[in-house]
Amino acid sequence: MSETITTPHRIRSFHARRGRVSPQREASFQELWPAFGVQVEERRTDPEAIFGRRVPLVVEIGSGMGEATASMAAADPDRDYLAVEVHYAGIAHLLGLVETQGLTNVRVARGDAITLLTRMLEPSSVDAIHVFFPDPWPKAKHHKRRLIRAENVAVLRAALRVGGTLHCATDWPEYAEVMLEVLAADPGLVNTTKGYAQRPDLRPVTKFEQRGIDAGRPIADLIFRRT
Numbered sequence: 001m002s003e004t005i006t007t008p009h010r011i012r013s014f015h016a017r018r019g020r021v022s023p024q025r026e027a028s029f030q031e032l033w034p035a036f037g038v039q040v041e042e043r044r045t046d047p048e049a050i051f052g053r054r055v056p057l058v059v060e061i062g063s064g065m066g067e068a069t070a071s072m073a074a075a076d077p078d079r080d081y082l083a084v085e086v087h088y089a090g091i092a093h094l095l096g097l098v099e100t101q102g103l104t105n106v107r108v109a110r111g112d113a114i115t116l117l118t119r120m121l122e123p124s125s126v127d128a129i130h131v132f133f134p135d136p137w138p139k140a141k142h143h144k145r146r147l148i149r150a151e152n153v154a155v156l157r158a159a160l161r162v163g164g165t166l167h168c169a170t171d172w173p174e175y176a177e178v179m180l181e182v183l184a185a186d187p188g189l190v191n192t193t194k195g196y197a198q199r200p201d202l203r204p205v206t207k208f209e210q211r212g213i214d215a216g217r218p219i220a221d222l223i224f225r226r227t
């Protein structure tokens with residue numbers, strides 16, 4: 001399947017990689033995509049048309065293999081979860097979880113989260129945004145690719161309803177400090193606590209979090225609210 005990611009003139013926060021999937025997973029992707037997949041496009045879309053109901057919406061940016069989306073959505077049936085990811089193998093994996101776990105409140109969007117938030121969803125329409133273990137882009141020359149930087153945070157905040165929350169987690173201490181600074185500096189966000197937040201019980205350990213734990217890195221959660 002060809003990539004149809006549309007992000008002209010913008011510095012991307014992701015690696016352009018397709019990822020290998022088994023023939024079985026490719027077949028399951030083809031089967032499940034029509035029911036649970038959403039192509040990111042530059043066109044307004046009503047979540048009610050995607051989910052078939054109107055309840056608070058959670059967007060998870062960079063869902064990876066989808067462990068957090070599936071687990072948190074299963075525990076939170078009264079909200080809908082829209083995962084957005086560019087990595088084909090991860091999308092295919094989450095589609096499989098949606099099917100095997102019978103999750104009715106999850107859809108998987110393929111493409112750039114910034115396009116999804118600015119072009120598809122209405123401003124002030126999202127109840128919560130989750131950004132778990134975004135690529136740390138550790139080299140200084142790559143910091144401009146980080147998802148959590150002032151310009152993108154303004155986009156995330158604009159998508160949230162007043163009172164909605166932005167929950168980030170990282171295993172990269174220097175990025176955690178930058179996140180804290182950038183989120184605190186945003187004029188429309190306020191920290192829900194002093195400094196880093198307690199890890200919420202409902203957030204499961206993901207593949208990338210486990211890598212950080214195995215490497216001995218501390219985990220930081222940050223939870224801000226739109227004012």
Ligand SMILES: C[S@@+](CC[C@H](N)C(=O)[O-])C[C@H]1O[C@@H](n2cnc3c(N)ncnc32)[C@H](O)[C@@H]1O
Nearest residue numbers: 013014062064085086112113132133206207208
């Ligand atoms: C380091 S992985 C973390 C995945 C997962 N959240 C976890 O904890 O295991 C970051 C993911 O974010 C995705 N990503 C980065 N920028 C993105 C964007 N602008 N839109 C959608 N996905 C993005 C990448 O493709 C990658 O799969």
